[in-house]
Amino acid sequence: MDKKEKNMKLPAPSFKSGTSVEEAILKRRSMRSFSNTRLNWQQIGQLLWAGQGITAKKGNFPFRAAPSAGALYPMETFVVMEKGIYQYLPQNHEIRNIASGDKRMELSKAAFGQSFIDQAPVTIALCAVYSRITGKYGKRGIRYAHIEAGHIAQNIHLQAISLGLVSVPVGAFDDKATAGILNLPDDCVPLYLLPLGFPQKGKESQ
Ligand SMILES: Cc1cc2nc3c(=O)[nH]c(=O)nc-3n(C[C@H](O)[C@H](O)[C@H](O)COP(=O)(O)O)c2cc1C
Numbered sequence: 666m667d668k669k670e671k672n673m674k675l676p677a678p679s680f681k682s683g684t685s686v687e688e689a690i691l692k693r694r695s696m697r698s699f700s701n702t703r704l705n706w707q708q709i710g711q712l713l714w715a716g717q718g719i720t721a722k723k724g725n726f727p728f729r730a731a732p733s734a735g736a737l738y739p740m741e742t743f744v745v746m747e748k749g750i751y752q753y754l755p756q757n758h759e760i761r762n763i764a765s766g767d768k769r770m771e772l773s774k775a776a777f778g779q780s781f782i783d784q785a786p787v788t789i790a791l792c793a794v795y796s797r798i799t800g801k802y803g804k805r806g807i808r809y810a811h812i813e814a815g816h817i818a819q820n821i822h823l824q825a826i827s828l829g830l831v832s833v834p835v836g837a838f839d840d841k842a843t844a845g846i847l848n849l850p851d852d853c854v855p856l857y858l859l860p861l862g863f864p865q866k867g868k869e870s871q
Pocket of ligand 1: 693694695696697779833834835836837838
């Protein structure tokens, strides 16, 4: 991790859209081809907020967009894109650059050659730090972290539809290779990859 790199504030998320929750549920489909159009920081920030953004505070305690057993928040969120890899810091709706250079092809290889990962302008990676939750819940905390990853991913998939994007959840990848690409510490385990992008013409969600 480059300690010199400053955190970058993301644009404030929007809380309104022209897409209802029902419409987003109806339109969400796993899509595996993307146009070349890049996402801007507003769109990336909106997706990250939908997954793990702070949506309320009780006293000083921040609650996030997705539920978490015991509000222990075991997940870390990363963005893999052409420019490099970024970690989302929910507290101030910021990102931190943790690697530079395009790692999408490497990630695609780590996902057993699922080539759409290389095509996707952005892949969001959800990773668990189990110790944050097993301290309170023991082994069951591992189950809770996996359930939470599903909540976060679904928020992101539905937010993607509302932004005119398409996405696919990916669970098939080599854990060790993926952790290496993301430069994860030993206690942080990659659980889910969410490639996202604008649809190719003629391949929009129904
Ligand atoms: C836990 C999980 C893992 C998945 N892993 C992959 C994957 O590695 N590659 C892929 O192309 N799709 C993957 N999918 C997407 C499914 O293939 C897809 O959800 C399914 O075909 C149903 O289609 P729908 O998402 O359009 O409703 C995964 C879905 C889930 C829930």
